[in-house]
Amino acid sequence: MHVPDGFINAPTSAATGVLAAGALAVSLKGARRELDERTAPLAGLVAAFIFAVQMLNFPVAAGTSGHLLGGALAAILVGPFTGILCVSVVLLMQGILFADGGLTALGVNVTDMAIVTTVVSYAVFRGLVKVLPRTRRSVTVASFLAALVSVPAAAVVFTLIYAIGGTTDVSIGKVATAMIGVHVLIGIGEATITALTIGAVIAVRPDLVYGARGLGQRLKLRVDGELVDAPAEAPAPVAAVPQALGSARAGRYPRHRPLWIAGLLTSLVLAGVVSFYASASPDGLEKVAIDQGIDKKAERHASAGSPLADYSVKDVRDARLSGGLAGVIGVGATVVAGSAVFWAVRRRRTGEPAEAG
Structure with a gap:
């Protein structure tokens, strides 16, 4: 759904x-509350994973494909404010390095693909987890439904933006019907x-x-034939707190490392290898634009001369190698850029001084 x-x-x-x-300014402030010792190491990885999976277009109808938008995934994994930043980093990398999504349309793409999908999906997700049983399976079910809703919601918002500022004289009713119809199907893949x-x-x-935080059920005890909540654990002695904190800090990052490495390797394989087998059909917006004539005034991308334009490496003739190298470079650039942003936000929250040089 990258708007050119x-x-x-x-x-x-x-x-x-x-x-x-x-919205990004608000998200930066909100992310300071979300980025703790659990989310901070993973936020950059989430952005890189979204970048990688967005390269995997999947067929949804005759001559049409779709790809992940990622707002729901990011919001549920690392929080809604951080999720908006994750998807925005991806869009920025795609626009500058790969000529995917117009640079003058960057505000449109961030609004539609980062803000709308994240806000809508997380609102639906929070509503569902409040009424569903407090289990891990419920979190997965709520994730599916939240992601499913977020994609046609983005299609509706694009239609509204196009109704206000579209550059071609096309029936908005036709645009809305086509956009929502195909993006309902894409939403199934997203979900x-x-x-x-x-x-x-x-x-x-x-x-x-x-x-999934706060969804754990308290232990139940049977007392005189009735189930009651087990008492909370007694607080640790004051003298033991510094030692416990030290142990937690010492093991904090190593505990995240296996998952981080596995996630990065998965992203590299998806972008560098699996992406070669992605559908070559135009995505939902592209197909609607062609069918409805929206693309009549499309402009050449400012980064069309980039050595990575169209997800291929310039002067590398082998298509498989060219696309794979571009995907690997994209994952690397996204994880570095995303991690830099999120660690900077995290430092602002904790008040840790930035290292010199």
């Missing part, structure tokens, strides 16, 4: 840019990927899933 340059006029693009900038990923992480490290 030329689809939306300059005033509307500028307005969405201002809206996106304001499946999101639920499988959340389910995999929650199976091995449920404490690292932001959306």
Whole structure:
């Protein structure tokens, strides 16, 4: 659903840019509360994983494909504010390095693909986990449904933006019908990927899933034939607290390392190898634009001359090698950029001084 340059006029693009900038400023503040010792090491990895999976277009209908948007996945794994930042980092990397999504349309893409998908999906997710049984399976089910809703929601918002600032004279009713129809199908793929990923992480490290916090059930004891909550554990003696904190700090990052390495390797394999087998059909927005004539005023991307444009490495003739190298470079650039952003936000929260040099 990456909107190219030329689809939306300059005033509307500028307005969405201002809206996106304001939302990112709010997200930076909110992320300071979300990025703790559990989420901070993983946020950059989540951005890299989303980048990798977005390269895997899957067929949804005759001549049409879809790909992950990632708002629901990021919000549930690391929190809604951090999730908006994760998807925004991905969009920035894609626009600058790979000529995917217009640079003048960056505000449109951040608004639609990062903000709308994250806000809508997390609102649906929180509502569902409040009424579903407090189990890990419920978190996975809620993830599926939240992701499913987020994609057509993004399609609706694009249609509204196009109704305000579209550059071609096309029936908005036709655009809405086509966009929502195909993105409902894409939403099924989004929901499946999101639920499988959340389910995999929650199976091995449920404490690292932001959306699963506070869902554990208290131990029940049977007293005189009735079930009652077990008493909370007694607090640790004051003298033991510093030692306990020291042990936790000493083991904090090594405990995250296996999952981080596994996630990075998975992202590299998906982007570097599996992406070669992705569907070559146009994605939902691309197909609708072609069918409805929205693309008549599309403009050449400012980064079209990038050595990584169109997810291929310039001057590498072998298509498999060229695409694989581009994917690996993209994952590496995204994890570095994302990690730098999130560690900087984390330092602002903790007040740790930045290292010189």
